[in-house]
Amino acid sequence: MSEGPLSMVDRVVLILDVFERSGGTLSLGQISARSGIPRSSAHRIVQQLVGARWLQRSGTEYTLGLRMFEIGSLVVRRTRTSDVARPFLQELCATTGHVIHLALLDEQDVVYLEKIGGAYAGTLPSRVGGRLPAHCTGVGKVLLAYSPRAVVDRYLAGGLCARTNASITTAEALEAAMVKIRNCGYATEFGEAAVGTACVAAPILEFDTAVAAVSVCGPWDRLRVDELKYRVMWTAAEVSRRLTATAHSLSA
Known part of the structure; x- marks a missing residue:
């Protein structure tokens, strides 16, 4: 599957939707399984979201970051x-x-x-x-x-x-x-x-x-x-x- 701008946006939305439904912390494996995105792709996107403060990392788990709260x-x-x-x-x-x-x-x-x-x-x-x-x-x-x-x-x-x-x-x-x-x-x-x-x-x-x-x-x-x-x-x-x-x- 191509990772052009549209497909990347779709994947980001899928990952954020996973967090919306979970309401808590998730491991990379859980993010991959629940979003249907391959683990390697999920890892790359998640790291970018952490860098942008959309997600926050604690050890091997992730949660929604402060940027989400700020925008909300x-x-x-x-x-x-x-x-x-x-x-x-x-x-x-x-x-x-x-x-x-x-x-x-x-x-x-x-x-x-x-x-x-x-x-x-x-x-x-x-x-x-x-x-x-x-x-x-x-x-x-x-x-x-x-x-x-x-x-x-x-x-x-x-x-x-x-x-x-x-x-x-x-x-x-x-x-x-x-x-x-x-x-x-x-x-x-x-x-x-x-x-x-x-x-x-x-x-x-x-x-x-x-x-x-x-x-x-x-x-x-x-x-x-x-x-x-x-x-x-x-x-x-x-x-x-x-x-x-x-x-x-x-x-x-």
């Missing part, structure tokens, strides 16, 4: 954040008439969890599940501004690509933007991700850590920052308060 926790957080934020995003859309985004930071990009809006939404490059370079967006800049220094340093090490002529392309410019954002509590974006578009964004905090951001986006000539910044910050603060409250109730 991230999925739960994303779902909980969207569920808590959605009614506030809908209210913000109704009161402003603009497109509303909910996004989080993932490596060099922002990932959009929600996009709510009318006709103008179709002109924006964002989509639910889609990605854009963080430094080119209002939500991305505000998330970087409220991220630990190590996260910012890793981001800058990846370089700053431009989407438009207005995009930030130097570390110095991004650093200056982040200082301004932290001082005022919100971020703006004017044509940096898409020509003719402007955004105002604010961070959603859980236990003082930025877990997501909310933004109002619209045509450059119709979006009034001075009028919208307080609405966006209030929305982000309310979602932050609800998220923290639900986290306390879940841990109680």
Whole structure:
């Protein structure tokens, strides 16, 4: 059987399914027998999964690794954040008439969890599940501004690509933007991700850590920052308060 990319993925899924059904530790022989994968192939895949922290090895036995827990926790957080934020995003859309985004930071990009809006939404490059370079967006800049220094340093090490002529392309410019954002509590974006578009964004905090951001986006000539910044910050603060409250109730 060929071990091209698809067949390797199939084998990894089979092995992880074995652990899901067992709920405990397994030897290499058990993994091979229960997945139907030859022992030599199973050993090679298992070692790679251990290296990636998907599995953890203890002597001659294996169990699910911390990476599985981390990713599972991230999925739960994303779902909980969207569920808590959605009614506030809908209210913000109704009161402003603009497109509303909910996004989080993932490596060099922002990932959009929600996009709510009318006709103008179709002109924006964002989509639910889609990605854009963080430094080119209002939500991305505000998330970087409220991220630990190590996260910012890793981001800058990846370089700053431009989407438009207005995009930030130097570390110095991004650093200056982040200082301004932290001082005022919100971020703006004017044509940096898409020509003719402007955004105002604010961070959603859980236990003082930025877990997501909310933004109002619209045509450059119709979006009034001075009028919208307080609405966006209030929305982000309310979602932050609800998220923290639900986290306390879940841990109680």
